Amino acid sequence: MFILHSLQTNTDNFVAALHVAQVTYFKMWWLFPTAVLCGIGEIIGWSGRLWSSITPIDETPFTIQISSTIIAPTPLLAATFVIMARVIDQLGTSYSRLTPMGYTLVFLPCDIISLVVQGIGGGTASSTSHLSGANRGGRVMLGGIAFQFLTIIVFSALMCDFTLRYLLDRPV
Structure with a gap:
């Protein structure tokens, strides 16, 4: 389970970095508050999910992952x-x-x-x-x-x- 969460977070990191590079290269600055923020929100959400799998009793990581993974896209x-x-x-x-x-x-x-x-x-x-x-x-x-x-x-x-x-x- 831990490995799956780590893979998802690493994939989100790569995609977010790719969006930043594309936005910068093509000078499409309006994509920063959309695609780039989505990537950052997904990274936060999946990191919260990873944290939640490590400490399942703690409510904070659950709140972070449920809010971020639903709202970020x-x-x-x-x-x-x-x-x-x-x-x-x-x-x-x-x-x-x-x-x-x-x-x-x-x-x-x-x-x-x-x-x-x-x-x-x-x-x-x-x-x-x-x-x-x-x-x-x-x-x-x-x-x-x-x-x-x-x-x-x-x-x-x-x-x-x-x-x-x-x-x-x-x-x-």
């Missing part, structure tokens, strides 16, 4: 929405059901809402000493995850639609 998802908008702008807006700005205006607020709901749920679950409060916080966090999952499904469907229309040269 959200900024990377926001970057994906912005990148897709840029791809559509480059390849042709006639193949997309939404404008490039539409992707940002629709999906970015959904990402922020899911992040806030997950944060509220995680904070509630980790700050209470009663089982009922922890369960309530867990359900709120699960609701945020479900909303984010639905957002990803809709985004993926639109992205696949765009890709197929572009490859088949069939504008909307």
Whole structure:
């Protein structure tokens, strides 16, 4: 178990370092608060999970790992929405059901809402000493995850639609 956690943390370290190098090389500074923060958040979360496996009775590492591993990927998802908008702008807006700005205006607020709901749920679950409060916080966090999952499904469907229309040269 310890080895698996160490491998995951090392992989996250490598990916985060790779994102920093790519952001710097391509001078895409807007990716620092998204992709790079995601990598750092994942490193913190998996480090908390490793710490939790060493001291399973301690609540602090559990709180760190549950909060970080759930919330950290959200900024990377926001970057994906912005990148897709840029791809559509480059390849042709006639193949997309939404404008490039539409992707940002629709999906970015959904990402922020899911992040806030997950944060509220995680904070509630980790700050209470009663089982009922922890369960309530867990359900709120699960609701945020479900909303984010639905957002990803809709985004993926639109992205696949765009890709197929572009490859088949069939504008909307």
